[in-house]
Amino acid sequence: MNWLILSIAIIAEVIATSALKASEGFTRLLPSLLVAVGYSISFYCLSLTLKVIPVGVTYAIWSGVGVVLVSLAGWYLYGQALDLASVIGIALIVCGVMVLNLFGKMSVH
Template sequence: MLKSWIFLGVAIVAEVVATSGLKASEGFTRLWPSLLVIAGYSVAFYFLSISLKDIPVGLAYAIWAGLGIVLVALIGWLIYGQTLDAASVIGMAMIIGGVAVINVFSKTAVH
């Protein structure tokens, strides 16, 4: 079971790397960032599919989407200088809180 959570973590990191690379690819006109995007999404979906052997799809997707949103927004802020206002920070905190609630209290979560 722990392996499935590790696989989900790998999938999330790969998806965040791929999504962050989309901006650098400039509409798939730059080779190396474009290859990073393709490789990242390939790794992400492969490891997501493996993690779904033990983790319910709804739970895995909630964690994938929630953490992906927050991490990509943070990368946009750190690397691309995109601004995060109070509303976006509060919204991301709510997303993290929602993922935590699902993991701690939901009966669909595998504990």
């Protein structure tokens, strides 16, 4: 259940971050509301997972998966280019999260 809540936190954060660009500096109402609601849901769910999953693991997964999904959302929604350096950087983030979870002593097994 904690992993489901963490997934909700990640999805809400990706929606909020994607809407942040569309809010145009909080001058557009609907995207601005999505930002506020999305981050509220994300931080609430993130706080729930911290009761069980160590903070380092939780944050690594939340931020790492979030970076990958926000990059893909930027590419899909806003036509932002993902060059080779971006793809390599994203792959390294994913590898880092995997190493932390699979081999780190603070991970939940």
